[in-house]
Each structure stands twice: as structure tokens, then as C-alpha cells.
Amino acid sequence: MTIAADIDSPATDTDPTAHPVYREFARFADEVLAPRAVEVDRTEVPRSHIDGLRELGYHRLFVPEQYGGLKVPPRVVNAVNNLLFGVDPSTATIVTQHGAPVLPAVTAGTDEALALLPGLATGELIGGAGMGHVRGWPKRRGTVATRVAGGYRIDGTIGWHSGWGLTDIIWLGAVDEQREDFVFGIGYLGDPAISGRVLPLTAVFGSRTAELTLDGYFLPDALVSEVVAVEEYRRRDGTRVQELQRAKHLNPDVADTELAAIAPAGPYGLARAALDDALRISGDDAHLIALSAELESVVVTPLPDPRWRAALNELAVRATTAAGVAAGGAALLDSDIAQVRARAAQFLQVRGLAPSVRAAHYAAYTR
Helix, strand or coil, rough: HHHHHHHCCCCHHHHHHHHHHHHHHHHHHHHHHHHHHHHHHHHCHHHHHHHHHHCCCCCHHHCCCHHHCCCCCCHHHHHHHHCCCCHHHHHHHHHHHCCCHHHHHHHHCCCCHCCCHHHHHHCCCEEEEEECCCCCCCCCCCCCEEEEECCEEEEEEEEEECCCCCCEEEEEEEEECCCCEEEEEEEEECCCCEEEEEEECCCHHHHHHHCEEEEEEEEEHHHHHEEHHHHHHHHHHCCCHHHHHHHHHHCCCCCCCHHCCCCCCCCCHHHHHHHHHHHHHHHHCHHHHHHHHHHHHHHHCCCCCCCCHHHHHHHHHHHHHHHHHHHHHHHHCCCCCCHHHHHHHHHCCCCCCCHHHHHHHHHHHCC
8 A cells, every 4th residue: 555655754734735645646636536537427436436545545544543544644634635526526525425434433332333443444344424414304304213122213315425336334314203312323325224316416426426215224222323402413513513523533632723723625625626727727817816815815714613614615616617717618518627616616505504504605605
């Protein structure tokens, strides 16, 4: 494994892209992901992309060292994920959610849950998520948890899960309507009680984002990570609480303030790649330079939850739109990466829409 051999090389604090781990993934992105990014957006992420990232140790970046993970500076991991979003949004949409079941497994703390972690580290198991739909209850029923002997029976629909056909386990959520609790745990996607239908998305279609149907799926107590009152969950929904908890678990020696100063991955990667292309086409256009400077300022200037995320997402829309203008009509051809990124930026607007996040997006659009 190439990056494991290089991992002891000193990190460059001021430039995570100089780290050997980043450089190895940049080579893979340039040679493997970029040439097929437009095709993948129209079709599906091939398993060979997941296998290639596995060979480089990508999945180890999400798992603590004691379970087989690879300790890499968090800014380097963030830069790698932004790189993937900029090069191949569909692949990034799947793989950046690999760590979703990791903290729940640690939180559950049972032998059965902890036994999943080495497989997640090697990439033998591919993780994903499907829990955001619970926030729509009671207006919209998604998945319902019914208490049974030894665990919960889960029935209903998970509206969004990226990676269907590639992922093995899922961090899922459901509502116990009798107790008005949200139940979260880890499920096995190969179980016959779970079926999926890939959604006809107009953005990141290649991400295999699917609607999942659970018909009598049994979630054992050993894989339940949390049971939380609906109102308590709603108070934290839309914040970075769990994201920062995951980061702290991977980086216990890094200060909380430093972890909180790392922007969520995704929008910056899309915007940076788009603006780099626009500047190559349009040269030293003052407005593009100003937009680029704004992006670089916002990504290092934390804002209260969820305003930072909304500001970056809105910048991704503006940056990818600017790249389309720079390319002209050619940007609308289905062979051009500009339209792939522009639609991916729209996808980010509707991901994880807690009420506070939706309001922050509206505020970001106002001039």
C-alpha cells in the first residue's frame, strides 16, 4: 500500500496538498477518476473505482488506528475529500459517507458492533448512511421502529441512500412512534428484508442514490447506537455535533477548536475545481479572481452552525455557474465536466435539510 509507506513523512501544516497521502490520491484522481467522471455521472460509479481507492488505503482514513485505521492529519483527509468532489462528484458522494457507521459502532460498543470496524478499515465492508429522513416525522413517515424481543423491527422507506449495490452496511434511523424516540443503528444491506430502487436524479446520478424499502428488518440491540427523544434530536439537527464527534474520535490529540475550524468537505472542492477551470479559460478576469478570493476566505472563516455550510454551498453554486459561463455553450454538452459540477452543487443544496439548514440556505441567497 503506497500511502502506508509514506505516512511517516512530515505533514505540511500550511498546505495539506503537499502531504504524500494527498499526492497519492491526486495521482489516482488524475489517472483514473477524471477521465471517466462525465461518463460515471451519467451511468454509475464502477466497483473498480471503490477497489482502487481501497488499494490506496482510503477507507482506513475513516477508522481509528486501534481498529486498523490510518492516522492522517485531519486537514489532509479534508483536502483529499474535496479533491474527490471536484474531480468526480458521484464517486465522492458515495465514498465520503463510508465513515457513517464507524462512530455508531464505537458508541454501541458491543462485540458485534466493534467487529465491523476492521472490515470498514480494509474496505472489505463499505459503509453508508440512511437516517436523515427521520426529521420529516410526523408529517412524513419514513421508517418505523417497533420494539420486539432483542431489538427492533424496522418497516418503511429510507428516502436517500447513496451507493446502492456497492455498500454493505448502513447507519440507519427510524422512529419509535409509541415512545416518540428516534432509533439509530447499523444495518446489513444484504439482508433480504431490504430492497432498493435507484432514483432518477438529475445530479450525481452515478452515485447510485436509492430509495430503500425495509419490510420487517430486524435491528438487534447489539447494533443499536442510540435511542434519543425526538425533541432532543431536533435541537441538535443541522449542527456539526456528530461530525465533530467523529473527527475527535479519529484525532483525540487534535484540539477541538482546530477540528471545528476545518470546513465540511464537498462544496469547496466543487467550487475550487470549477474556478480553476474558469480561470484557465478566461485568464486573469478580475471578477473570477475576486470570486476565488471569496471562496478561499470563506473556507477558513468558520461561521455558527449551519451558516458556514450554507455559505460554502451557495459559493459552490456561484462558482460552478461561473465555470459554465467561462466555457460558454460547450459547458452544457453532456460531455463537459462543467455541467456535472453545476448539478452536483445543486445536489449539495438539498442534502441534510434540517429546518435550520433550509433557513440558512434561504438567508445565503439573499443579497
